[in-house]
Amino acid sequence: MNHAITQKRWIIWFAITSLIILSNILVYALPIMSPLPNRVALGSLFDFILTIPIVTYILIIRKRYSLKYIFPVILAGYVAARFIIPNPYFESFSFITYILVAGEIAFLCLELYLFYKIARKLPAIIRSYKKYRLAYSSFSYASEKAVYDSVSENVVANVLLSECKLLYYALFSWRKKVYAGSDMFTYHKKTGSIAFYIMLIHATLIESIGFHYFLHQWNPIVAWILLILNIYATLFFLAEIQAIRLCPYVVTDKELILQVGLTKQLIVPFYNIESIHHYKGLLPSKMEQKQIFDAAVNEFIKEPAKLEIVLTEPMKATMLYGFQKTVTKVHINVDDERAFYDAIMKKVQERSSHE
Template sequence: MISISRTKWMWFYLLLTLVVSSNILIYQLTIMQPLPNQVALGTLFDFIITIPLLTYFFIIRKRYSWKYLLSIAFLGYGAAYLIIPHNMLTSFHNTSYIPVFFEGVFLFIELYIGYKLIRKLPAIIRNFNNNYPNTSTFQERLEEALMLHLKPSRTIDIISSEITMLYYSLFSWRKKQVSVLENEAVFTFHKKTSFVAFYVMMIHAIVLESIEFHFLLHSWSPVISFIALLLNVYAVLLFLAEIQAIRLCPIFLTNHQLHFQIGVMKRLKVSLEDIKSVHYYDGPEKISKKESKHIFDGVLSEFMKEKPSIEIELHSPKKAKFLYGISKNVTKIHLRPDEPQRFYEVVNSKLKDELNL
C-alpha cells in the first residue's frame, strides 16, 4: 500500500478546513445576512462533491477503493444538514431525497454482496472444513475459504472480521486451544497477565453505562439511544471475542514460520528466514509514537501495561494485519510470552537449524 506523505496530509487538512470553515462562517456572520436560499445548494455541493473529490485525490487515489467516496459523500450530507439553517433546506424539496438515494445505493450494495455470499456459501463452507490441516486458526481458515471464491476487497476483510468476532464471542466457549502439527511449538502469552480481569471490568462498565444512559438518551432521542445501545452491544461482543481468541490462539512456531494472533485485533506471520535476531528486550519502557508505527505490539493490554520481555527484529518490513483489513509494515515484534526463556531458546534453536540447512 502506498503511504501518504506528510505534505499531502497538510494540504488536505488545509483545504478541508477552508471549505468547512467558509461554509460555517457564511451562515454565522451577520455581515453576510440575509442570504439567498441558493447558498444552501452551494454548501451541499461543497460537502457532497468537493470534499469527497479532495479526499479522493489526496487520500484514496491509488491506495483505497473509490467506493469509499460514497460513504464520505453521505457523511458530507449529514454535516451539511447540521450547518445549513433548516428554513433554507426546506425551500428545496428535492434535497430530502438525497439521503434516500444514499440509503438505496447502500442497500443495493449490501444485497449484492449478500447474494454473492449466499450463492457461493456451500463451496466456502466446504473449503473452510477442508482447510483444517493447513491452517490452525479459525480466521486463517475462513479467509482462505473466502479468497478461493470471492475477489479480495476491503468488504471481504470486514465480513471476515465480523464473522470471526461473532464466532469467538458466541460460539467458541466449548472449544479448546488450537491444535498444532508434530514438531510445532506453542507459546501462551496470557496466563501470567490480568488481561481477563481488565476486559471483564471493561465489559462491566459498558453494561452499567448502557443501562444508565439508555433511558436518559431515550427521553431525548429514541434513535440516538438505540444507536448507542447497538454500539455498546458490539463493544461487549468485541471484548468477549478478544478474550476467547487470546485464550484459544497462542503463538506457535512451525519448522519454517512464526504465527502470531493477538486476539481478533492483530495477526502476523513471519518466515524464520526473515528474522534477523531474537533477543531479550532492553529498550525503554515507553516507546515513542514514531517508533511504534513500525512495531507489532504483542503485549496484552492490562490495568498497567507491562514492558515487553522479547524483541524480534526482521530483515525487512513485513505486513501485519489488523481488524477490518487494516494493515501496516513492521520491522520489530514485541512480545511478553508466559515462558520468555523457553521462547528465546526454542526460537533461536530453530533459527540456527534454518541457517544450517
C-alpha cells in the same frame, strides 16, 4: 507504505468533528438563535457531508487506507445531519438526499456484486476451511486462509471476515477448548487483559442502562442507536476475550503465526527473521512505533516487551477490517518466554543451515 495513525491525529480529528457537531446542535437548540434562515440547513449539510469527510480523509484515510472508506463517512455524516437538522429546514434541500442515495446505491451495488462472488464460492471456502482447521487450531487464521484461497482480498471480504470472527468468538466459541502443544504459546495468562475487557463490558452495560433512559427523553432514535452501538461493543469485547484465549501464537515448520485477539495479525516466515533477542524495555520513539508490530494485549498498565524480533524485510501486518501496517520489528510477550525464544531460534537456525 501504510503509516500508523498517531494518537495525536485521533485527538485532533475527534476535537474537530466534535466541535462541528456541537456547534450545529447549538444553532438549532438555542432559543437565542431563532428564527433561522432556511439556508442555514445547507451550511449544516456541507459540514456533515463535506467538511467532516474531508477532515477524516486528511487525518485518517490519506496514504493509509483505500478511498472507498470515505463513502461510509459521508453516509454517517448525512444520517447525523438528518437527526440534528429539524425537518422544516431540511425540506428545502431534499434534493441532496436523492443525490446521496443514488451514490450510495451505486456503491452498494458494487459491494453486493463482490458479496455475490464470495457466496458463489462458498462450497470451496468451506472445504478449504475444514482442511486448514485440522492443520491450525485458530478459527480466525483457518477462516481467513480459506476465504483468500478462493476470493481475492477486497474491502467486502475483509469486513465480512471480521464480522464472522466477531460473531463466532462472541457467541459460538464458549465450549471450545484451549489448544495446547509444544508449538503453541499463550500470551495472556500473566497479564490483566481478561480483567481489563471484563471491566469494559461492565462499564458499557452500565452506560447503556443509564444513558439510554436520559437520551430517550431527548431523542428516542438517538437513544436506540447508542444502545445498538453499545451492544455491538459488548459483543466485540466478549469476542476479544475469547480470541485472546483461543488463539495462541503458533510455530509451524515454515512460519510464525501471531494472531493477537481479533485486532492484529502477522505471519512471519522464518526466512524473514533476522534475529530474536531479549528486549531491554526501552520505550521506542514515535517514529520507531510506526514500524513495530506490537504483539501485546490491552491491559490496565501495559508491560514493556520482553522479546524483539527483527525482520530481514518489511512486512505488512493485518489489523481489524483488513487495515494494514508496514512493520520491520515485532515486540512480543509470551507466558513461556524461554520455550518460545528457543523454538524461534531453532527454526531460524534450521532455515539458515538449509540455505
